[in-house]
Amino acid sequence: MPNVMIRKKDDGALLFYVAKKDMEETIASVETDTAETWGGEVELTDGSRWYIDPISPPPAFPTTLRFKRADG
Amino acid sequence: MAAMTREETQALIQEVLEVYPEKAKKDRAKHLAVNDQSVEQSKKCITSNRKSQPGVMTVRGCAYAGSKGVVWGPIKDMVHISHGPVGCGQYSRAGRRNYYVGMTGVNTFGTMNFTSDFQEKDIVFGGDKKLDKLISEIETLFPLAKGISVQSECPIGLIGDDIEAVSKKKSKELSKPVVPVRCEGFRGVSQSLGHHIANDSIRDWVIGNRDGDESFQTTPYDVAVIGDYNIGGDAWASRILLEEMGLRVVAQWSGDGTLSEMELTPKVKLNLIHCYRSMNYISRFMEEKYGVPWMEYNFFGPTKIAESLRAIAARFDEKIQANAEKVIEKYTAEYEAIIAKYRPRLEGKRVMLYVGGLRPRHIIGAYEDLGMEVVGTGYEFAHNDDYDRTVKEMGDSTLLYDDVTGYELEEFVKRVQPDLIGSGIKEKYIFQKMGVPFRQMHSWDYSGPYHGYDGFAIFARDMDMTINNPCWKSMQAPWQKPAEGEADAVAASA
Ligand code: SF4
Numbered sequence: 001m002p003n004v005m006i007r008k009k010d011d012g013a014l015l016f017y018v019a020k021k022d023m024e025e026t027i028a029s030v031e032t033d034t035a036e037t038w039g040g041e042v043e044l045t046d047g048s049r050w051y052i053d054p055i056s057p058p059p060a061f062p063t064t065l066r067f068k069r070a071d072g
Numbered sequence: 073m074a075a076m077t078r079e080e081t082q083a084l085i086q087e088v089l090e091v092y093p094e095k096a097k098k099d100r101a102k103h104l105a106v107n108d109q110s111v112e113q114s115k116k117c118i119t120s121n122r123k124s125q126p127g128v129m130t131v132r133g134c135a136y137a138g139s140k141g142v143v144w145g146p147i148k149d150m151v152h153i154s155h156g157p158v159g160c161g162q163y164s165r166a167g168r169r170n171y172y173v174g175m176t177g178v179n180t181f182g183t184m185n186f187t188s189d190f191q192e193k194d195i196v197f198g199g200d201k202k203l204d205k206l207i208s209e210i211e212t213l214f215p216l217a218k219g220i221s222v223q224s225e226c227p228i229g230l231i232g233d234d235i236e237a238v239s240k241k242k243s244k245e246l247s248k249p250v251v252p253v254r255c256e257g258f259r260g261v262s263q264s265l266g267h268h269i270a271n272d273s274i275r276d277w278v279i280g281n282r283d284g285d286e287s288f289q290t291t292p293y294d295v296a297v298i299g300d301y302n303i304g305g306d307a308w309a310s311r312i313l314l315e316e317m318g319l320r321v322v323a324q325w326s327g328d329g330t331l332s333e334m335e336l337t338p339k340v341k342l343n344l345i346h347c348y349r350s351m352n353y354i355s356r357f358m359e360e361k362y363g364v365p366w367m368e369y370n371f372f373g374p375t376k377i378a379e380s381l382r383a384i385a386a387r388f389d390e391k392i393q394a395n396a397e398k399v400i401e402k403y404t405a406e407y408e409a410i411i412a413k414y415r416p417r418l419e420g421k422r423v424m425l426y427v428g429g430l431r432p433r434h435i436i437g438a439y440e441d442l443g444m445e446v447v448g449t450g451y452e453f454a455h456n457d458d459y460d461r462t463v464k465e466m467g468d469s470t471l472l473y474d475d476v477t478g479y480e481l482e483e484f485v486k487r488v489q490p491d492l493i494g495s496g497i498k499e500k501y502i503f504q505k506m507g508v509p510f511r512q513m514h515s516w517d518y519s520g521p522y523h524g525y526d527g528f529a530i531f532a533r534d535m536d537m538t539i540n541n542p543c544w545k546s547m548q549a550p551w552q553k554p555a556e557g558e559a560d561a562v563a564a565s566a
Contacts, residue, residue: 005356019353022121022268024457046115062360 004050007062014061016044033058041070075447076488078469081106085471088483096125103474107466114459120474121455123261129478131498132452134257136160138266140223142350143274144253146170146301146326147334148180149218151210154187155203155235156225160257161187169515171305172328179216186210195231200238207242207250218331219249221273229256249331251277262453262475263428267350274334275357281335293319293388294340298355298366299347299430302327304520309527310346310371316402317385317395325351338362342387344369346523347430349458370430371523373438373531374407403525411441414532417540419443421491424484426476426499427513428452433462435494435513438522438531447488450476452496478502492539507547509538 005017006027014027025048031040038058042050049070059065076084085104089097102119111117124130133141136154141164144152154161166183174180188194188202207220220242222235235252243250253273255266282288295314300307307327314321322340323333337343343355343366355366367387369380378400385396421444425432432449439446448471451458459472466472471484478499485493485508493503494513503510511517511534519534521527 005360007356007359017356019356022264022353022455024352024455046113062356064360 001066001068003064004067005062005064006059016042016050019064042067075445075467076469078106078108081469081471084484084487088480091479096127099125100128100477100480103476104480105472107463107468107470107472109463109466109468111463112460113456114463115456117463118456118459118472118474120451120459121261121264121453122475124475125477130452130475131478131496132261132475133263133266134226135255135259135263135266135269136223136225136257137164138263138268138350138453139253139255139270139273140164140266141168142263142301143267143270143326144221144223146172146182147221147329147331148172148174148182149216149330150221151181151184151186151214151217151219152221152223153203153206153210154185154225155199155222156188156190156227158187158189160225161185161223167515168301169303169518169520170327171302171308177214181214181217190225190227195227198231198233199228200233200235203233203235203238204242207238207246211246217248219251221251221253223253224256226257229254229258249277249281264349264453264455268353271351271353271357274354278331278334279338279354279358279361282339288336288339290339290341291320292341293392294322295319295342295344295384296323296325296333296337296340297321298325298337298343298345299349299351300324300327300523301347303514304516304518304522306521306523306527309521309524312526313371313377313381313399313524314344314384316399317381318392319384319388338364340364342367342384344384346371346434348461349429349454370434370437371527372435373441373528374403374411374525375441376434376437377525377528407525407528410529410532414536415443417536418532420445421539422447422488423492423494424448424471424488424490425513426450426452426473426481426493426495428454428496431494431513433458433465435522436465438528439535441528442532442535444492444535447471447490448473448484450474482506492535507544509541509544511535511538 002018002020005019007015009015016027017024025044025046027042028045029043032054037054037056039052039054050067051070052065052067089101105118140152162185165185172180172182176183188206194202239250239252251273255269259265307324311321323337338358343364345355345366345368348368358364359366370376381396385393423439423444423446432451436446450473493508493510496514497512500510500512516522522531
């Protein structure tokens with residue numbers, strides 16, 4: 001369950017950064033992204049998938065959250 | 073030689089890989105690529121940040137080099153102890169040419185080497201007592217040091233010394249920050265992890281020191297320059313442009329920087345990052361914890377400088393934006409004269425780079441301003457985010473090489489025949505002996521600065537004096553030289 005720093009890029013997309021691994025990737029899609037809740041399965045542009053229990057109300061970015069890997 | 077096509081470049085990579093055994097070939101193939109600007113994700117074409125292959129030559133450094141040599145070392149008013157045997161610090165002492173002002177040995181310590189000089193008995197019985205004593209000695213001899221950092225070399229982690237406990241105790245005793253840094257050389261695959269570990273220790277021991285202290289008078293125009301190590305005066309040449317624009321540079325990280333500048337950084341309005349690789353984590357941290365936004369910029373060559381100045385100004389009010397235009401205009405005549413002088417001498421020359429940090433992509437614009445073309449580039453210790461940013465800067469079908477081996481780089485150079493190579497000290501003499509003009513682009517070959525408009529003038533002059541140096545015509549012994557008429561024929565066919 002790595003700590004992931006999430007911030008908004010200039011173009012509005014969310015950047016997913018695993019501090020421990022110095023790995024940076026853009027978020028392609030988020031399972032639940034509404035005014036009330038944010039989270040569930042998150043897919044990155046490199047195809048890897050991560051999971052976080054949906055959070056409500058949605059977190060304010062930038063912030064650090066703990067994610068699980070969703071793909072084996 | 074004309075530009076290579078995609079197929080030719082691909083064939084070259086295949087040919088170079090041929091000599092490796094099957095397994096090594098498979099691994100190295102992932103680190104070599106033909107650039108394709110349409111690729112959004114560099115990961116798909118090039119792999120980086122992996123352990124180097126045993127048996128090949130790599131020029132990477134270690135985590136200690138990343139922390140002591142790059143991030144912490146230039147902070148001038150602190151004493152940085154190379155904790156462990158004497159060699160790691162002594163052989164890297166002052167090699168990066170991080171310039172600073174101050175009286176060395178009195179209030180600044182940048183070019184000095186402090187080490188605990190481990191002997192066998194320290195390995196057997198532990199070195200904590202020695203460290204304790206050493207820190208007291210430093211305090212006696214150099215009372216003006218604002219703080220101390222303990223940079224661990226390999227043995228410290230191996231023998232399990234508790235440098236954190238010693239640091240805490242001494243910090244209390246001296247009422248100064250004493251920062252333990254766990255940057256043992258064996259951690260990670262290159263110096264890159266050392267940068268990160270150094271960032272972590274700054275986060276834990278420095279950044280929060282002035283929390284709740286509002287005595288520092290801030291202005292709406294406060295910025296910090298992050299990831300400029302002031303090689304040959306780079307940060308100074310950058311700083312004056314920002315100041316002319318009306319911004320106030322509160323901190324320089326870490327070239328010519330001080331401990332208190334770092335402590336004040338969370339209070340600025342914007343962090344400006346030059347070397348993304350070594351300082352992106354701490355900038356993210358400040359953004360999250362203190363709400364300080366950050367942006368990347370590039371001060372190599374007039375095109376990129378103007379682009380960056382405008383982008384920085386866009387984060388501030390109209391006054392700053394107008395000032396940015398004034399600054400650009402002020403220097404226009406100056407850099408146009410430089411281009412007019414050097415471009416005709418350098419036009420069309422082809423360059424191959426192999427450096428670290430930000431340079432393999434950041435310098436491209438400066439070469440292009442001089443009419444030159446970068447035909448190959450690579451990083452010693454990049455991550456995929458570095459290549460993401462590089463793919464767009466490089467021309468199509470150019471060569472990309474990650475953690476390139478000595479053999480690969482030599483072969484590439486033989487085939488691509490660039491007019492100039494920009495790389496480090498370990499490559500320098502090989503290529504010079506091969507008769508290829510070479511600039512040492514880690515510490516600017518004892519020259520610099522190269523940042524900013526002032527730096528561009530020096531950069532252009534240096535490239536010219538290297539490429540057009542008459543010595544390259546004297547590479548062959550006179551008796552081996554072909555006769556007059558033949559020489560022209562050879563030159564024409566080359
Ligand atoms: S790898 Fe270890 S022994 Fe070698 S320079 Fe780095 S810290 Fe020193």
